[in-house]
Amino acid sequence: MTNISSDVIRGYNDTMILFLLRLGPSYGYEISKKIKELSDGKYLIKETTLYSAFTRMENKQLITSYSGESETGKKRTYYRITDQGESYYRERVEEWNLTKDVIEKFIAV
Amino acid sequence: MTNISSDVIRGYNDTMILFLLRLGPSYGYEISKKIKELSDGKYLIKETTLYSAFTRMENKQLITSYSGESETGKKRTYYRITDQGESYYRERVEEWNLTKDVIEKFIAV
DNA sequence: GACGTTGCTACGTCTGTCGTAGTAAGACTA
DNA sequence: TAGTCTTACTACGACAGACGTAGCAACGTC
Numbered sequence: 001m002t003n004i005s006s007d008v009i010r011g012y013n014d015t016m017i018l019f020l021l022r023l024g025p026s027y028g029y030e031i032s033k034k035i036k037e038l039s040d041g042k043y044l045i046k047e048t049t050l051y052s053a054f055t056r057m058e059n060k061q062l063i064t065s066y067s068g069e070s071e072t073g074k075k076r077t078y079y080r081i082t083d084q085g086e087s088y089y090r091e092r093v094e095e096w097n098l099t100k101d102v103i104e105k106f107i108a109v
Numbered sequence: 110m111t112n113i114s115s116d117v118i119r120g121y122n123d124t125m126i127l128f129l130l131r132l133g134p135s136y137g138y139e140i141s142k143k144i145k146e147l148s149d150g151k152y153l154i155k156e157t158t159l160y161s162a163f164t165r166m167e168n169k170q171l172i173t174s175y176s177g178e179s180e181t182g183k184k185r186t187y188y189r190i191t192d193q194g195e196s197y198y199r200e201r202v203e204e205w206n207l208t209k210d211v212i213e214k215f216i217a218v
Numbered sequence: 219g220a221c222g223t224t225g226c227t228a229c230g231t232c233t234g235t236c237g238t239a240g241t242a243a244g245a246c247t248a
Numbered sequence: 249t250a251g252t253c254t255t256a257c258t259a260c261g262a263c264a265g266a267c268g269t270a271g272c273a274a275c276g277t278c
Contacts, residue, residue: 004207007266008120008204009212010119010266011117015212015215019216028224029225038211039211039214047226048267049265052265070225072275074224075226076226092117093216093217096216098151102151103125106121106128107202119235120234122235136256137257138254158235161235161236162234165234181244181245183243185256186256221278222275222276223274224273224276226272227271227272229268229270230267231268232267232268234265235264236261238260239258241256242257243254245253245254246253247251247253248252
């Protein structure tokens, strides 16, 4: 299985996280599992990358956090998307459509 | 006109440059013009980014340089793609196809 | 009793991109 | 004829995002 390097997907981590948070509040471990699943195991986000993305996005007010608990009572930090995060996500989607078309022009075999 | 930020296209600069060099040797100024044209003005590579990409790729032996002259006799550094660069380009194309599919899964409005 | 999973935090490093600046020579414009 | 634009670069330092490594803690499983 060929995996995707972080260099090429860099710039989309935030978008992927926001996509998942749009489905409902979630937390680090779950997000990383879902990214793995949705990408069919082709992209595995690193823990440090993920948690630093959370911090960055919280500072930018794209998400907010609150503490909750796991089923077994362990503490967990949940994240929820904000309205600003929602707009940001939509902008990224538009940008993706442009970017995709541009890159395709440079793809040929 | 909406432009593409370097954050999202980052990771594809080398691929774009290699695509153009596959069409024949070229040099900095020409490459930057062609990127602008091919992207319909949606992506403008910065000079510093471009020249540092040349250096990086030459060190990795993906391209080689030689000096030539412009029509008016001014010195110019030309770059040519190597066999390694050709293989590298093809790997990036394959990776792009994977990446595109993965990102699309996180795109919804 | 050791190992795997869950769920994080801390710290320092590296790479690619960028801002700013400078150089130089021809071309075009007022 | 002076000033600006285009061409064609180089140098230097800053910054952001991703990463490697490490550590901690509680629970479940073998």
